[in-house]
Amino acid sequence: MAGVQRNPGSNVPPRSPLAVAVRRFRANRLAVSALYVIGALYLVAILAPLLAPYDPSAIDDVLATRYQPPSWTHPFGTDEFGRDLFSRALYGARVSLSIGFLATTIAIGVGTAYGAVAGYFGGAVDDALMRLVDVIIAFPTFFLMLMLIGLFEADIVVLVLILGLTSWTGTARLIRGEILSLKARNFIEGSRAIGLPGALIVVRHLIPNALASVLVTAALMVGGMIGAEAGLSFLGIGIRPPTPSWGNMVSAGQDALLVAWWIAFFPGSLLALTILCFNLLADGLRDALDPKTLMRKYV
Amino acid sequence: MLLSVQALSTHFALDDGLLKAVDDVSFEVEAWETVALVGESGCGKTIAALSIINLVPPPGRIVDGRVLFKGQDLARATHEALRRVRGRSIGFVFQEPGAALNPVYTVGGQIQEVALTHLGLSRHDATRLAVRLIGDVGIAEPERRARMYPFELSGGMRQRAAIAMAVSAEPELLIADEPTTALDVTVQAEIVDLLRHLQDTRRMAILLITHDLGVVAEMARRILVMYTGRIVETAPAGALFRAPRHPYTQGLLGSVLRLGAGRDAPLGGIPGSVPDLLDLPLGCTFHPRCPIADRSCEAAFPPLRPMAERRACACYKVHAN
Numbered sequence: 300m301a302g303v304q305r306n307p308g309s310n311v312p313p314r315s316p317l318a319v320a321v322r323r324f325r326a327n328r329l330a331v332s333a334l335y336v337i338g339a340l341y342l343v344a345i346l347a348p349l350l351a352p353y354d355p356s357a358i359d360d361v362l363a364t365r366y367q368p369p370s371w372t373h374p375f376g377t378d379e380f381g382r383d384l385f386s387r388a389l390y391g392a393r394v395s396l397s398i399g400f401l402a403t404t405i406a407i408g409v410g411t412a413y414g415a416v417a418g419y420f421g422g423a424v425d426d427a428l429m430r431l432v433d434v435i436i437a438f439p440t441f442f443l444m445l446m447l448i449g450l451f452e453a454d455i456v457v458l459v460l461i462l463g464l465t466s467w468t469g470t471a472r473l474i475r476g477e478i479l480s481l482k483a484r485n486f487i488e489g490s491r492a493i494g495l496p497g498a499l500i501v502v503r504h505l506i507p508n509a510l511a512s513v514l515v516t517a518a519l520m521v522g523g524m525i526g527a528e529a530g531l532s533f534l535g536i537g538i539r540p541p542t543p544s545w546g547n548m549v550s551a552g553q554d555a556l557l558v559a560w561w562i563a564f565f566p567g568s569l570l571a572l573t574i575l576c577f578n579l580l581a582d583g584l585r586d587a588l589d590p591k592t593l594m595r596k597y598v
Numbered sequence: 599m600l601l602s603v604q605a606l607s608t609h610f611a612l613d614d615g616l617l618k619a620v621d622d623v624s625f626e627v628e629a630w631e632t633v634a635l636v637g638e639s640g641c642g643k644t645i646a647a648l649s650i651i652n653l654v655p656p657p658g659r660i661v662d663g664r665v666l667f668k669g670q671d672l673a674r675a676t677h678e679a680l681r682r683v684r685g686r687s688i689g690f691v692f693q694e695p696g697a698a699l700n701p702v703y704t705v706g707g708q709i710q711e712v713a714l715t716h717l718g719l720s721r722h723d724a725t726r727l728a729v730r731l732i733g734d735v736g737i738a739e740p741e742r743r744a745r746m747y748p749f750e751l752s753g754g755m756r757q758r759a760a761i762a763m764a765v766s767a768e769p770e771l772l773i774a775d776e777p778t779t780a781l782d783v784t785v786q787a788e789i790v791d792l793l794r795h796l797q798d799t800r801r802m803a804i805l806l807i808t809h810d811l812g813v814v815a816e817m818a819r820r821i822l823v824m825y826t827g828r829i830v831e832t833a834p835a836g837a838l839f840r841a842p843r844h845p846y847t848q849g850l851l852g853s854v855l856r857l858g859a860g861r862d863a864p865l866g867g868i869p870g871s872v873p874d875l876l877d878l879p880l881g882c883t884f885h886p887r888c889p890i891a892d893r894s895c896e897a898a899f900p901p902l903r904p905m906a907e908r909r910a911c912a913c914y915k916v917h918a919n
Binding site: 315316421422485486488489490491492493494495496497499503504507508 | 651653655656677680681682683684685686689690692694697698699700701702703704711712715716747760763764
């Protein structure tokens, strides 16, 4: 076989849809920057104990240390108890970011499995499952959350579960739709004609093809979850002080906004930045993973 | 007998009525022979083929009859039993080139998957088998092609890969549903050659579903002619081409363009069009288009009557001789 290449494109290595998507994502500088920022935020959150200059809950001489504006010793200033807001923001990142990530994982996991089952089996199973989703959607999520939080002590685990388990319905609908349209594609009929077990068809052939939409939804959802946690904490029903979360830090700064703007400003900006970055990431993923253009021969 | 389809009926209960896509169809396929099922688009060929492996899309349903494959009735088999037959003992090739190929996996990986599912090979052996098969179906540089994705291959190569996948578990029967229709003429000839070569080397039977009489003439030993969900004529290939009996078969053969027939030779055709399967004419469904029909044809659909030379014909006007 050495020597003559009949096909001029023969030296080009095979390009997997994933490789194409990665290359296209890299070309989107805004999305790549957003990914770097998100990566940095998560890194900082993980390393918070090493990076934080002060104990986030330490209260010393309150009258001497409180309401200090941003300075070299306290980059984000101090709050009404004299706690270092930079350290609190670092620890708050842990809470906010991990809640965003974990709640999204739960919502996406449950939604994907649920939607895949409904879409794959179709018929009466699909009808029953999707009517149940309609019922759940009809129930106002926000009040459901309030009710559940009233019932359980709102620690991080409970909050993650509540946020995750009230947010999977949209994903379930999306995935069901994807699976239904994929099922009509020939290769699914083909994989049945070669006698693949049903579970293998779902896991190996249906879900991977629906993965693009899952990823985009997930990226968008993390931002939403972080916002939701902040909202709940701001209202005083999420993460309770003294455990810092960006939401309850904004809430704490609210009263002193005119005299000590920095208390709410920094955690609020971090929140906005994080949510913005996840939205940009989701946009970038959506463009890079667009299945309409992904499977073309020359891209 | 490898495959014996007996009085098979597959119906679709639609809102507009009952669509009898396959109606009381019987035929047999022996080991290592090629049988062609021919007819116009929409005559029920594909549904007949899918019925054999019991993969009729809903709301279609096999309502009657038996599909005996090596003595096992596939029309009544469990999901698990069917799964073991599909891809293992019966391979299936679809019309769209490479329809069986999933866009997100490599071609080799998917062929390998069949081997892993049905043959219990180790991953290493399955990979080697996949590469060998890709070479067997005439794709150059099989090692490299195995690592490619379906969208990187041409239509002809995709169809070859799909055929490799269909024969990977060495099935005894290959059902090929219009395997060449969507391809260029030159590629069609290559695929026909490939199927014949595979049949010779693997000694499998082929049920070829097509409307292309050229392909049929090259491959089939016996031919089944289908019209509106029923078989109207069966005959050995030579006899059918030499002397078609059923007026529909005569019309079908008369509509083929022949090289060397002279430029003024009329191209035959069948008047009218295929009737709506939901609104079939009474009696013989072909009678409104038939040149020799009379009042007796409007009473009931004629039975498929056996004739000399292992043929059979469903027409009141054609007499056994």
